[in-house]
Amino acid sequence: MAHIAVVYHSGYGHTKLQAEAVARGAAGVMGVSASLLTTDEAIANLDQLDGADGIIFGCPTYMGNVSADMKKFQEVAAKKWFTLAWKDKVAGAFTNSSNFSGDKLNTLIGLMINSMQHGMIYVGTAMMPATNDPAGMQTLNGPGPDALNRYSSFVGPMASSFMVKPPEAPSKGDLETAEHYGARVATVALQLKKGRA
16 A cells, blocks of 8 residues: 655645645545645654655745745755655645746746655656647637646646635636646556555
8 A cells, every 4th residue: 555645735725625636636546545734734743754655745826936834844844855764755746826827837846846855756747738628728718627737737736716715716627637646646656666565
């Protein structure tokens, strides 16, 4: 059995819904369990993450970067860097912001670089843009809110909440993208675990 930990911060509840979708996707893979930890819970139980086969990090994008709570977690978790305690674990990341861009890519890159600093093996989405709505790619408005990977992100799932309160936002497609991603990361982690055994 492989285990995936999803460590997230959510300021208003949108990213929590995204984190739950990631965990649901991971736990939906046969032979994988998943746990959901806020950054505060992860800081309080940092050693528990040593036993995970993969860790997926998520936070909202604030002012084009990771949230302060996620940054705090990263700085506390730096003690794991000294011993490379998370080396060769699978890693992933996701983010949400209040609009289409918000410079979300910068947040994902920051989360990815932090994973790489720990020696982790980072997994992208491997999902084509608007995979379930290719016709949406041929319109001026682009893919709609039900489209999977409507932001064309290969680094990790992106979601937008605009000024809509949860649970109406993020959109169905954004949450399903997160769920698919959780399953992908879990599958890779399980494959590595079986191969190492």
